[in-house]
Amino acid sequence: MRKILPWPFVLFGAAAMLVVAAGSAAAAGNVALDGKTLSPAWAIPFLGILLSIAIGPIIAPRFWHRHFGKITLAWAVLTALTLAGRRGVDTALSVLDHALVGEYLSFIALLFALYVVAGGILISGSPRGTPLRNGAILAFGTLIASIVGTTGAAMILIRLVLRANAARLHNVHVVVFFIILVGNIGGALSPLGDPPLFIGFLSGVDFFWPAKHLWRPTAFAAGSTLALFVIIDWWFYSRDRLVMPVEEVAGSKLRLRGGNNISLLAVIIVTVILTAQWAPGGGITIYDTPLPLQDIVRDAVLFLTAIVSLWLTPDQHRQANGFSWEPIQEVAILFAGIFVCAVPVMAILDAGHDGAFAPLLAAVTGHDGKPHDVAMFWLTGLLSAILDNAPTYLVFFKLAGGNATELMGPLASTLAAISMGAVYMGALTYIGNAPNFMISAIARERGVKMPSFFGYMAWSILVLGPVLAGVTYLYVWLR
Secondary structure (H helix, E strand, O other): OOOOOOOHHHHHHHHHHHHHHHHHHHOOOOOOOOHHEEEEEEHHHHHHHHHHHHHHHHOHHHHHHHHHHHHHHHHHHHHHHHHHHHOHHHHHHHHHHHHHHHHHHHHHHHHHHHHHHOOOOOOEEEEEOOOOHHHHHHHHHHHHHHHHHHHHHHHHHHHHHHHOOOOOOOOHHHHHHHHHHHOOHOOOOOOOOOHHHHHHOOOOOOOOOHHHHHHHHHHHHHHHHHHHHHHHHHHHHHHHHHOOOOHHHHOOOEEOOOOHHHHHHHHHHHHHHHHHHHOOOOEEEEEEEEEEEHHHHHHHHHHHHHHHHHHOOOHHHHHHOOOOHHHHHHHHHHHHHHHHHHHHHHHHHHHHHOOOOHHHHHHHOOOOOOOOHHHHHHHHHHHHHHEEEEEEEHHHHHOOOOHHHHHHHOHHHHHHHHHHHHHHHHHHHOOOOOHHHHHHEEEEEOOOOOOOOOHHHHHHHHHHHHHHHHHHHHHHHOO
């Protein structure tokens, strides 16, 4: 298993080489898509693919699981053909080339590297699932999520949590809080933590900006949620002890295996940070999308790090972790379609008040013409919950002007509101963030009776409602 890459990445590599060949043969001029001339109807494929992702797994889970790639391809092809037919082949090739080569490649390179490397880290053993031990594990997962990514932290710790609480009569709430804390809130402090922040990083936001500006609200949100978890877990634990003394369940010592992957995680972190500060000049142009040398080096190192992890990590470590290619393949395919379908939407948003989405812009803008932070926070968050937090972040990033320098400066409170909304409220549904479904699926495989889509929503709203209200008042309204 460790020497074979999943087929989407082989396919993507082949497609990239074809694009390079085409670019060297006939590089086109940079043809822009004028968002001022586009109607709201151009957003139909984008809304269609997001609604497919939201509704498909609920109403037809088997059909969706078998055919999500075809559905995604259909929406992407509709977008590409419409662009070619209405705006010309050169324009379509130019904007799609920029979306896939200039944006998607770096996005998926980081997710792929974190997924593969974290999937090789095995924590064996089974502690007893007491409230304090559960709280400690969730706190640790929340802390490392901004370093190894929410997906990576979930991969490392979810099976440990499930083993620790296997003897508990009530363990559903443990997984629900795990999704909220480890799969979402914990990733708010770096571009490595959550996909929306990495998209912001690719759009020019400084690597350390989230840590500098979001650590206080994130500490408040995580601390409040963790305290609530310990209280609820203690109550369930007390009820469990009336039936079966959990203390009598034998535990086993924790052991860390696959430690070489920790060094590879350090390589990923250092690579992303250093290449963000390195500007040597030079690079290549693929069709008409320039790729700076630092971006090429970063993405190449990320892919190579994943390959080294596959080569060095014993197969039994990944098998014990339940590692499979399916989750990352699904993310790769779905986000390729999302990036393509988002092209005309981003062009309309770039047009600002002259574009078809001017009413949406007005809804999140105050009377003084500046973004309304509370509206940005809640609209970004609620749409992240029912759609997906990465593209939703990008939409509101554009609505706020799309200028990273300005958003990190005079509009820092707006960027903070968008970032917090996308990351925190991605936990409100199973589809808000990539790890949510993965964690739920693993728990179901281990016999945990996870709540339905709407049952989980009820849990998350009850848990996060007061927390989000506190964040709104203390860190959005009063800023």
